[in-house]
Amino acid sequence: MELSNNLLLYGPPGTGKTYNTVNYAVSIIENRPFEEIVKEGYALALEKYSKYTLMGRIAFMTFHQSLSYDDFIEGIRPDITEDGSLVYVPMPGAFYRFCRDADHPRLIDGAVPDIFVTVSDDSHIYTVSIPEAENQQDFEMSVIDPQLLPEGTSAGDVLVSMVSPMESDMIGVVMSTNPDRCVVRWHKFSAAQKIKGAQKGREMPYRIYMPTKKFVYTLVHEGGSGDMGNCVFIIDEINRGNISRIFGELITLLESSRRKGNPECLEVYLAQMKTMFSVPDNVYVLGTMNTADKSLTALDAALRRRFEFIEMMPDPMVLNNREVSGVNLSKLLAVINNRIEILYDREHMIGHAYFISVKSIDDLAQCFINKVIPLLQEYFFDDYEKICWVLGRHDDPRKCDFIVMRPRTSFQMKFNLPNIFDIVKDYRVFLNPESYILMYKGEL
Structure with a gap:
């Protein structure tokens, strides 16, 4: 399957979006199926990714709110001359430089001796x-x-x-x-x-x-040494940036039909660089987006129309039914996500990457204390009743070993105030395999 010039990997946190940009980038550069790259193993893909990065064929950046057109395309920067005078000089942005180099190969890329x-x-x-x-x-x-x-x-x-x-x-x-x-x-x-x-x-x-x-x-x-080949510009957390502020008028140039070398190619004049600019056809833009951070519908409509989307959801089978002290991690993750999808939505499920490094019951306890429970607190706005439903026992989800309710005071009872919950302070509770097994036992 031929991949689009503009791809966006989206899904909940911890589903391997940034991780898989390595496989996709190598697949695009070598013009080979993604599945074939995955089958060869991540270590080899990472080695190739590092090599292509050094060669200038892969670039990586993360979008954020302070990023602007000046950083991405072109801008003016202050500089000091040899005599100490302050001058303002045009400076190319990251994407402009990448497109320029992809269109005019550099020696280090191996396209020349x-x-x-x-x-x-x-x-x-x-x-x-x-x-x-x-x-x-x-x-x-x-x-x-x-x-x-x-x-x-x-x-x-x-x-x-x-x-x-x-x-x-x-x-x-x-x-x-x-x-x-x-x-x-x-x-x-x-x-x-x-x-x-x-x-x-x-x-x-x-x-x-x-x-x-x-x-x-x-x-x-020009002497026949070959062109640069496919190049990949990776944008992590693309939805965190202000798209209109970063891309400006160049958003139109991302369309495949508007790329350099196509009959409907478009060029724009860059005022600071004083040159015409178009996006080369061999430049692929690969973005990632965390759907829990911002919903897909909130992404800039102009950008959404120009990208093809690949959904990446939690996959419990990546954990290969691994067991630690009798706790089946695949089943545990599947049950937790089933409940989150019912109580919230599928965009806020927990990714399998959270459990990848879990090798012991102590690792699992640390994972729940430092990652899973804080994430659920954020998702449910500290609504501990819902968190209990997510982490509760299969026979009675209201019973959760990790969350306890404080004894009601006379003040609460007098004015019918809600219960107050706390995370269990006793670390030994998190080291008890039964606390996890009872979440899924009988449910899957």
Whole structure:
């Protein structure tokens, strides 16, 4: 199944949304089925995810209320010049940079030979004319006469071999130099490339004055080294941000039909960067959303229309019916969620991730004290009667070993005031397996 350019994983907390962005990202980049990536194991997927992140093909950010268009697309930032003056300069945002790099590959991404990884903007670019006897079709490294090179050529400089006044057949990096020899590693083009910066009629060698990295990236990319491939921009907790404030007019550009390379492609003019911008077709946006934090209907309608949604619900079978001191965690989770769905809704169920690390009864006790009960207190606004129904015994849900009712005072009885409940303070109660088993025994 081909995945959409815009995907949103949504569901209750603890259902593995952020966890599965790793599998989805690798699936998209390698253009392989999601199920196939899962079958290979999470450890391998995580290893690949880390590699692709270093290569610039995956980026991750979390949305929040203070995030803005300036951070995401473009903005103005103050800077201090060398003489101490305050200036304001345009700065590209995270998404703009990612789209720019996806459209124009960087050396580190592996789309170009690794010999250029060490190239920096401090490197010089020189055009050279390599004698035909030395210019073999298949060599990658050569030793050439230093007299063919400009004075001052040093390791790390870039050499452009010219076959005509305006065209090059290969480009290389100087690996080492001494008075007698110069070692160069080469990358040969499949066809001669026109050289931006070359001037007809000038004698060689001469220096090309322009940013070295940009020159090399563009030339090698156009020289048939391949494109960046699929890239994935992950937005965690996408519903926590102010979508209109973050995306601005670019929300329209996310549509697959409006992407660069499509017949209905749209471009917008970015005032600060002073350039036209469109979202490349090879950029995938993968978002996650916690439905317990904010309902799906509250998500910006413009964004919802442009995304395909994949629901991720609690799956008790992920726990493989694991038992700790006789407590079946899969059955325990299933019963708790069945009751939450009846008393509240399905968007506030408890995810299986809460129980993944539970290996002992002590772990289970800590999980309930520090995670499950505080979550239920938040969901039910400290309505302990409902919490008792969620955690109560199967034969009488009003009886819950973890919650006790304080003795009623004369004041409460006189004015018919509600009961007051407390969480049990005795830790030993949470270490009793029967307290958990009685929740589901006979119900499943």
